[in-house]
Amino acid sequence: MLEKSKKRVKRGTTFTVNLHEDVLENIISFFPIKDATRCGQLSTRFKNAWRFCRNLVFDLDFARGLTKGNQIKVINRVFNQHLGPKIDIFHLYFDPTGVEALVKYWLKRVTLKGVEELDLDFTRGDVPFKLPSHLFEVESIRSLKLAHCRLNLSTQLQGLSFLKTLVLRRVNIKSIQIATIFANCFLLEGIELLRCFGTLHLEIFARRLKKYKQLVVRDCDITSIAIDAPTLSTLSFCGKVCHFGFYSPMLNLDEVVLIFTPTRSGFPRFCLVTSLMISISNVNILKVSSTFLELGEFPFENGLYWKMHGKPKLEKCNPTFQRLKKIMVKGFKFEMVELEMLKFFLNQAKFLESIALVPSRNCRSKGFSQDKYQIVFRLWKASPNAKIRCFAKHNLVLPHQRCNRCGQLSTGFKNAWRFCRNLVFDLDFARGLTKENQIRVINHVFYQHLGPKIDIFHLYFDPTDVEALVECWLKMVTLKGVEELDLDFTRGGVLFKLPSHLFEVKSIRSLKLTCCRFDLPDLPTQLHGLYFLKTLVLKRVNINTIQMEKIFAYCFLLEGIELLSCIGTVYLDIIGRHLKKYKQLVVGDCDIISISIDNPTVSTLSFCGEYCHFGFYSPMLNLDEAVLNITPTRSSFPRLCLVNNLVIGISTVNTFKVSSAFLKLGEVHLENGLYWEMHGKLELEKCNPSFPRLKKIMVNGFKFRTFELQMLKFFLKQAKFLESVALVPSGCYSKEFYQITDQLFCLWKASPNTTIRIFKSIWKIKNWNF
Amino acid sequence: MASAPENEKNASAPEKKTLTLKSMINNEEFVVDEHVALQSVTIKNMVDSDCAGDVIPVPTISGEILALVIEYCKNHANPSASEDDLKKADAGIVAKDIYTLIDLVLAANFLDIKGLLEVTSQKIADSIKDLPHQDVREIFGVENDYTPEEEAAVRAEHDWAFEGFP
Known part of the structure; x- marks a missing residue:
């Protein structure tokens, strides 16, 4: 932008520069008067550009900062020094008490300069302002908005033939006056009556008006409306x-x-x-x-x-x-x-x-x-x-930043963000700002927030040294009935201790906590809130077994729980037979060594980490997807009997994703799988699980070892309805090798529809509708 | 393109005259009906005073901009177009970046087409209204020739307009 403009200046001779300035002066005449006046600062050439302004806006914004005397001084100076031949727009928000003659003089000036849009708001006045009759003899007016006025229309209108829109607010208007307007303004497109009085029977006879489209009536004391307007397209009544x-x-x-x-x-x-x-x-x-x-x-x-x-x-x-x-x-x-x-x-x-x-x-x-x-x-x-x-x-349910931006829509939406229900201060928000600025913005939002409700609150923040402030914010959102809470304190030095009142809030539906610490009240073992909690996601949180038990005991609507890199729990008990909606368990990289599940409604089970023992205390009839990504370790390959137990436990699963470490079971005791041959195989074949719903198997890090092949053979033989098997090898193998294994698999498979494919990387599987 | 007017002149009825406008920057030529071109007061004056030949040279306006001007003139020369259609078409023409708009406004100023000048000026006014003054100066190549004292005086004179303004 800069370079281009420089080029422009160089190319321009004095002639074009002057031309530019003439054109700019013309452009400035389209600015609202306030902006046009400010443009005097550009250079001496534009000192008087405002005198040609066509857009005289003295609205609520203008009036706000000034006393009545100052308003009069400014408006008078503008009118006295105005040189332009035309005024397009005149907005006035003003209390005319005592200076009616002056206002009439202003109106005379603008009508003489061919005003097209007139917006007069005398709401601040004590009595309705009596409009001068010459106003209705002006031909140039296209749009007329009047508030708190009195109009005396004669039955034969002299002007207003080009009027397109008429908005009347708090105006005493009689049926006859409306009839006069419809009889004389042939180009009328819309009429709005807001809190008007004086008319009981509103008659819209607009058969002769070809362009009439809109009727808005709001809070008027009208008892009947008769409409004869075949072109009407919008009708709004309140x-x-x-x-x-x-x-x-x-x-x-x-x-x-x-x-x-x-x-x-x-x-x-x-x-x-x-x-x-x-x-x-x-x-x-x-x-x-x-x-x-x-x-x-x-x-x-x-x-x-x-x-x-x-x-x-x-x-x-x-x-x-x-x-x-x-x-x-x-x-x-x-x-x-x-x-x-x-x-x-x-x-x-x-x-x-x-x-x-x-x-x-x-x-x-x-x-x-x-x-x-x-x-x-x-x-x-x-x-x-x-x-x-x-x-x-x-209501507006936009995220708070977009809400803020909506303030630019028009002055009516200037404060729309104060009612924002979606306060997202996430990583994106934090990225561009220093901590001080973040605090300033968030504080500003909270102090000025007027809405009765906050649905969503996301926070990504470093709470070091300002813990009290964060607690204050949490108090605010809980008071306004927050439903979704996502707190991420990863940036903090130590785990942030959550205030205990957070667990007494009833409105929370979804709770995501990262890098936190909390004390659920120990005795009595009753939670006072969180009754409606549906999802709980804990990341890098210190949580012990008793706290988990409490959550399962009191959150009856819980649907899913995720534990990611959590510490403090060694034995995870998912005892949720009384939870009717519980569906999902995700455990990733926690130092858990055994998981016991007693919940028949679980449909998604996802585990990622070092091997741990699974115990199932109820038939898992709804299990739909099981992911077991077991990272290999030196010492503790799964004990075979436990794995058998697991295989039977998940025999109703639909989609099954495992790592090769899972298939290597039994290898640990004796070399060359002797133990597997002697015990494991027999035991597995004896229990003979049928996998009636198993449709998809994915194995990550497949090494084509004997045990793995044995296990795969076992699955292929048992699963009668298997549809696809995806293998991701851990290293590179030659094409011939693949062909041989392919033939081998074909011999093993029990289901005729099974397709077996080998992928080079895990990411390519996505294309194969897996 | 250059041979088109002669053919048309011979073929069509004599009252439907055409003019050829030629951009002097990149020598592009445009053939337009006379009543379309006459919306420009400058061209009308040239035609009236008989100083226009077959080809009317248009200095300082590039072919790209001239095409936009002609599009505007064609839209507004069409007697059957409704007001709403024209508004939409105008909005489409001025939906350009600020530098194209400035070229367009200069062209409208030179050719003296009142409607186009107003529409384009309004559009530019809307888009630069909230820009800082330094940016406006850069776009239009205006140099700030105030001394600091003078600038302060101007500001003091219109203090009401500068409230809340840095």
């Missing part, structure tokens, strides 16, 4: 229940949002809702609140009225919803009437793609499960592709 009347077919309707806030008295009358439903049957996306679905419940309890009148009527009119693709329901309560209505939609909409349900708060706090309803929904749906999902909340 507020108390109101009656809708459609006087033209709504063929272009694309998105309808109907959020009815529940009131005591006025649930929608049924016949009106039916007519609404037919009118919007062309819609593409439908978002409703549960109140809308609760129609009919009002006159009688338990939906009796619905059954007697509503249902037959709806079925009679039979709208097809040809284009309906998405439905969103907010505050769903899984009540009878709502389910009936949902069933109706599911039945009728043939091309539905997705339904999103946001359950109401009560449902969630009851621990409501939508799983059982999924089956019902599946029966109802007419479209084969419809997906139904329940969302806990419709």
Whole structure:
């Protein structure tokens, strides 16, 4: 970038440099006034560039730092010294009390310079600001946003013929005034009424407007809306229940949002809702609140009225919803009437793609499960592709850094990160920052966090000397109901001692700890939290047998446990017969010498390390994948009887990956496998395990020794349904050798479909769908 | 490409005239309908005052940029294009890096095409608005000729705009 610009300067004669400056001055005129003023610092040439600014933004941001007197001083100077022929945009956030005449003068100035976008916010004023009538005679205005104003429109509008969008907030507007606007602004594309009053019956008669597309009504005291606008594509309503009347077919309707806030008295009358439903049957996306679905419940309890009148009527009119693709329901309560209505939609909409349900708060706090309803929904749906999902909340669930970046979206999202539920301060975060900066950023996030919930907290950090601070952070996240906790203190000098309150938290679902130390309360032997723990991953953690026992005794929903490079446990007891969901055990490089497993639901067993004894106290009928990567050691090859026991224990496994050390069993006692011939073989053949589900075997570091071949032969003979065997040799062998062994294997195999392949490295197996 | 205008002139109806624009930097030539080219006030003046020959030379504009300008003119000369389509097409034309945009804005300035000048200036304004002043100076080859005292005075004069600004 630098080089290129230098070249540019060299190439440019004084003429082009001047040209550049002229063009830059023109570009600066498009800046917001604040940025344009700052550009005076570029060089003396641009000292007065701001006088040509076309973008006068005096919004909330501008007003925030200044007193009213200073605001007036700045705005007055801008207007007095403005030289440009045109002002495109004028935003004003201002309290006009006492200086109404001044504001009118400003408005006069901008309208004389052909303003196109006008945004006037007088929310700070005591009374609504009375807009001068000349404002409605201006032809240039394209977009008009007014807040806390009073407008006196004459029935014959003189101007505003090019108005495209009109947004009114806290404005007293009468039906007649709206009718005037629709009668005179032929290019109108959208109108928004937010917290407006003065209109009870809103009439949108826009048959003559060719471009009219959008109607947004939010929190106005309107009781009925009549719409005659065939080009309308977006209809958004939020507020108390109101009656809708459609006087033209709504063929272009694309998105309808109907959020009815529940009131005591006025649930929608049924016949009106039916007519609404037919009118919007062309819609593409439908978002409703549960109140809308609760129609009919009002006159009688338990939906009796619905059954007697509503249902037959709806079925009679039979709208097809040809284009309906998405439905969103907010505050769903899984009540009878709502389910009936949902069933109706599911039945009728043939091309539905997705339904999103946001359950109401009560449902969630009851621990409501939508799983059982999924089956019902599946029966109802007419479209084969419809997906139904329940969302806990419709909030920003972005990782915190991306949330922060979202602040640049617009000022409305400036503080969105304060509600971030996903605080990830992982290795990526830590990489670019010094420890002091990390502390500063994390502290900043915690102090300014406003959201009620933190779902995820990842931390990669060196806690040396700031242990108290880390404990404070952990306290914060546990108070906000953290569900996934990943703490990595690898960088610290010593193992970080976790505060005991962490184990009293009920919300944690997933816990990953690295380089930690913890004391589970010894007596009484009861854990006060972690009831909902699903996965536990411990890496380089000092954990003893008693602590393990405690975890298995109290975490009933545990699904998996991983121990990586852990110390402190010599005998690992997985006693989990009462755990119904326990599935996974991963042990990697721990100094464990024996593992006893008493859990019939285990489906994945993965072990990597020096040889250790396995004891199975229950039939492992669900075992799906067993990985035994045993690193060879001098002394302790597995004792044969124990291995036999293991082979029988895992005889129901589906996929089996072993290292060659596992196949070398028996070699230790006598040379040349005499012991194997004398005892091992006989014993194995006697017990005769059948491996009815074994489909895949992988052996790493295969050396083509007699014992290994013997063992392989044993597996090949016993496994009747074996599909594939992958061998990764430990060294290089010639092609002829492979051919001979291939033929040998063919003779041994009991299953006709078995394919045996030899791979040069373990990584190539992936391509062979292993 | 150069022989195309003669053929067309002979073949098509006389009221549909074409002009040939030639970039003087890399000698590329573009054949465009007259009503497309006349959106440029500079070219219109040349044609009106009869000082344009068959080939109109365009100095200081490269063929690459000229192609973009002609694309813009063609879009806006099409009477059936809707406003939304034009907006989309304009956004596509100005979706370029900052140096291409500056070349484009200089071209629009030279050829005096008001719409293109506005669209491009707006785009550049959006992308350099938040850049530090030193970067803006480098991009446009502006030299800071303030003495420190003068600079401080300018800053003091508009202190409201510099709040929270380094």
